[in-house]
Amino acid sequence: MRKKILAGNWKMNTNISDGLQLFLEVKSAWSQTQSHGMLCIIAPPSTHLAQFSASPELGLHTAGQNCSEHEAGAFTGETSAAMLKSVKADYVILGHSERRALYGEDNTLLKRKVDTAFRHDLIPIYCCGELEHEREAGMQNEVVKRQLEEALFHLNASDFGKVVVAYEPVWAIGTGKTATPVEAQEIHSFIRSRIEDRYNKIVAMNTSILYGGSCNPNNADDLFAKKDVDGGLIGGASLNASDFMQIANSLSKCI
Numbered sequence: 001m002r003k004k005i006l007a008g009n010w011k012m013n014t015n016i017s018d019g020l021q022l023f024l025e026v027k028s029a030w031s032q033t034q035s036h037g038m039l040c041i042i043a044p045p046s047t048h049l050a051q052f053s054a055s056p057e058l059g060l061h062t063a064g065q066n067c068s069e070h071e072a073g074a075f076t077g078e079t080s081a082a083m084l085k086s087v088k089a090d091y092v093i094l095g096h097s098e099r100r101a102l103y104g105e106d107n108t109l110l111k112r113k114v115d116t117a118f119r120h121d122l123i124p125i126y127c128c129g130e131l132e133h134e135r136e137a138g139m140q141n142e143v144v145k146r147q148l149e150e151a152l153f154h155l156n157a158s159d160f161g162k163v164v165v166a167y168e169p170v171w172a173i174g175t176g177k178t179a180t181p182v183e184a185q186e187i188h189s190f191i192r193s194r195i196e197d198r199y200n201k202i203v204a205m206n207t208s209i210l211y212g213g214s215c216n217p218n219n220a221d222d223l224f225a226k227k228d229v230d231g232g233l234i235g236g237a238s239l240n241a242s243d244f245m246q247i248a249n250s251l252s253k254c255i
């Protein structure tokens with residue numbers, strides 16, 4: 001079901017005491033916000049999850065930043081979907097551009113991770129987006145289409161209906177460059193139409209499509225005002241409770 005969603009990807013930042021303090025600040029601010037059905041999803045380092053108690057009844061959830069495609073076994077350094085579930089994560093980010101670029105994750109592997117996540121009742125927040133040279137060559141739609149087709153479009157409509165899609169142009173992540181609201185709307189609308197082609201209009205209209213890439217309190221209003229932008233996946237600005245909550249406030253104005 002399509003919802004306004006603000007997700008924070010903390011990446012490999014914060015130790016447990018700083019992280020807990022930040023989480024509690026966000027939780028306290030969120031619980032005082034009229035959330036109107038909005039969701040807030042925090043993806044801290046996996047070491048923190050067991051100590052972060054979410055409040056699903058207030059729309060506050062936690063997420064893993066990645067999971068293994070394997071169930072269990074001799075995979076040193078990996079975290080399984082079952083482990084994330086056991087510390088009450090409801091979501092898992094898959095396909096983040098840093099995983100694709102630094103750890104060689106491709107669509108074939110991500111398809112397996114998506115399936116593993118579903119087996120453990122974790123909802124994927126599936127990231128897609130083009131590199132700078134792909135945008136310069138006008139290939140962004142083609143790249144994103146392939147990322148959706150190869151890792152997500154094998155799902156049946158009922159499972160796909162649970163997925164959150166995050167469009168994250170790689171050239172905008174952590175760079176201070178942002179897609180303009182018009183650019184974001186164009187590609188979000190393109191993503192929604194591809195979902196309609198593969199499934200149907202109802203599934204497409206019910207999919208939450210988030211924007212990620214240097215979203216901050218100064219640009220959030222304009223990005224979220226676009227009709228196919230259902231929220232944000234926020235990196236840097238999610239590490240500051242006040243900035244993150246200002247972004248939440250921008251999103252709440254769109255309800």
Ligand code: PEP
Pocket residue numbers: 009168172173174175212213214215233234235236237
């Ligand atoms: C991200 O890592 O998903 C992200 C969007 O980062 P930032 O907001 O820092 O660009």
